[in-house]
Amino acid sequence: MALTWLTFLLAAVIGVVAGVLIGCIGVGGVVIVPLLILRHDVDIHLAVVACMAAYVPAGLAGAVAYVRKRAVPWHSAVFMCLPAALAALLGSWTLVRLSAHVVKLVLYSIMLGTSCLSAVRSLHAVWTEKKAEQPRSIAGTRDTIASGMSGFDRQSNSGAASLGEDSTAFDDGVHSMEQEQARLMAPDGDEKAAGPGILSQNGRERPVVVAGASTNHRQVASDTSTDKAMCCFGSLTGVQLVQALLVGMLAGFGSALTGTSGPVLLLPMLFILLWPALPALGCAQVIQVPIACAATVGNLFFATSQVDLHDMFKLAGCVAAGLVPFVFVGAAIADHLPQRTLKITVALLLVVASLVLLLREVL
Structure with a gap:
């Protein structure tokens, strides 16, 4: 079914919404595919491959921003890039061999998990704040x-x-x-x-x-933070190297399979490994580039039987046109909004939305 001009317009609006959310609270890429497939003329396979192509310019912009901040832990990032790219190729190959029903189940499950994690982290931050007072x-x-x-x-x-x-x-x-x-x-x-x-x-x-x-207590706290950051800024041990390879593979495969951006899958895993927030975000932005590039190349080879490449690039262009510039708009808006309240509200809304979508698909 040929896509209409209304579909392309809605894709640009969805990109704007996701960009503002990403800029404001760091969560937003996960909503693009679920919103795109609400249109009857957009199949989930088309939505996934279009999103992966749109993440190429978005990932480049994010990576440049974090490289300029010197917030990228290259010791770990370089070991994640290659397995992430190879796994993204495998994910694009797997995508065309799965039914739309299975892809939706995986996507909505990821959406539920990431939104729950975001809500828990935000609520924990509020609790820590009050406890510190x-x-x-x-x-x-x-x-x-x-x-x-x-x-x-x-x-x-x-x-x-x-x-x-x-x-x-x-x-x-x-x-x-x-x-x-x-x-x-x-x-x-x-x-x-x-x-x-x-x-x-x-x-x-x-x-x-x-x-x-006391000074000793402050020194202990500093040493603890340093130990937690060793995995991303110091030289890697054998265990940490294996962790980096596995994390890159899982993020690449899952992103290419579901059309979610690299940070959506990578950040939860890095937080579980006790990475500090800023280097985790920097690493996720950098890893997004090889994942998106590899998945797009794989889709050009594997998805031609199910997806019209002309429609894919037009849809990707519309999403990217809204996504990339409005990330910076969202970052500017964030300075004037209550961050804690906004993060908790959006995360809880995403939890409810993902539960509804998941139950609808299961039942």
Whole structure:
């Protein structure tokens, strides 16, 4: 069935929506194929191969952005690229041999898993934020009380003649404590908790020293973070090399089979391996390029019997036209939106949507 101009227009709109979501909260590529196949004239095989072609320019733009930030862990990325590309070729070969029903089941399952992971991570971040506020509030209140009481004690030692001064000093201490409590309990102050030992001021994170925390404790926390990052910035051990090869293969095969972008599958696996967020995102953007290129080349050879290549490239161009520029628009919009609330809301909506699509396909 020939595609109509309305289909191409909707493909561009879907690209815009996915681009804004990716720019705002980092989740969006997974929605493109499910939205495209809502049109009766777009088969899931066509949607998958068109999306993989659209991810080539999108992946290049994302990779350049993270390379400029120096956030790409090349020690691991180089070992993921080749197996990811080879697995993407295998995925494109497998795609044409599976029915639309099976491909949809795999796609909706991936959509459900990634959206659940996103929701859990966002909720855990909120819980960590609130937990970090409690010791800081207690420590601040304890210090102000101690300051007020010490002032009272010093003044009381001077004798009965200074009773008036005693009362003033104690009142000042209590007043300082009340001010401190009011500041800490203010809902929209300049400083908001962003995690243990971190304060976000005017949207930027800066390290702080929590009252009562010793240098040794801070050093232990730093060493722990360094150990977790060793797998992506240091030289790889044998186990880490095997992990990199397997992760690349799974991401490449799954992406080519379902039309989801490389980060959709790669990021959950990297987070399970305790990678920090920024190098994980940088690695995922870089790996997306060989995956998309290899899958597109494979589709040119294997999918010609099921897909009109002319329609594939036109549909891919429409998706990419909306996807690539609006990633940057979404990133600009994100500065003016409540990130935690937005991430949780979108993730929960995706969970519900994927459950509905999955149940509809099963039943």
